[in-house]
Amino acid sequence: MKIIIVKDPIDGGKQGLKRFQKAKANGAKVFGLATGSTPITTYKEICKSDLDFSDDVSINLDEYVGLSADNPQSYHYYMQEHLFSYKPFKHSYIPDGTNLNTENEIKRYNQIIADNPIDLQLLGLGRNGHIGFNEPGTPFDSKTNRIKLTQSTIDANARFFDNENEVPKEAYSMGIGLIMKAKHILLEAYGKQKAQAVKAMVEGPITTDVPASVLQNHPDVTIILDKLAASLLEKK
Helix, strand or coil: CEEEEECCHHHHHHHHHHHHHHHHHCCCCEEEECCCCCCHHHHHHHHHCCCCCCCCEEEECEEECCCCCCCCCCHHHHHHHHHHCCCCCCEEECCCCCCCCHHHHHHHHHHHHHHCCCCEEEECCCCCCCECCECCCCCCCCCCEEEECCHHHHHHHHHHCCCHHHCCCEEEECCHHHHCCCCEEEEEECCHHHHHHHHHHHHCCCCCCCHHHHHHHCCCEEEEEECCCCCCCCCC
């Protein structure tokens, strides 16, 4: 793991852009993308840059079950607002939250990832150590799955909704086994509330209790942290 400590998320976004630039320079054509508040500064920097993804493919980590693409809280909508309207890709794939045929949607998304091996995978980090929506206890060899979100994840996401009752309780998510197949992984985490998860991910045992700890087994991981998120690490 290569750890980069920055002063704040804005600086982190600039470092994130450098990783995308490096990946493009090395021939990357398929980009795994994340949502939530963490990657926004990286997306802002990408949108201001001269990077061109018009011949590339994007594959998103996850989507809420039950939300249509035009719902402002959906990750389809998020990606259009923060990246795709500025930097369109040749093909952009996101799980279909309206497809309630779980077996069909899982099969479809697994095939998309199999057909488009990911060169660079961007990740955030949940307060409970989840990556994507792979909650604690998710097997490390998991593929795309439909996941019941834990209460801590629902609580963390409630700030994006008018009230907690509107927060979806399930999501489709790329599995940990598929995330680990990406050639390079870039994880970003900011804020004191992520410090314990960061410490467990980097310095704790590799356990499904902390899904992100499996990244210790990946050969090419870059982690961008602000000082607060890195505050509990013994080795900086």
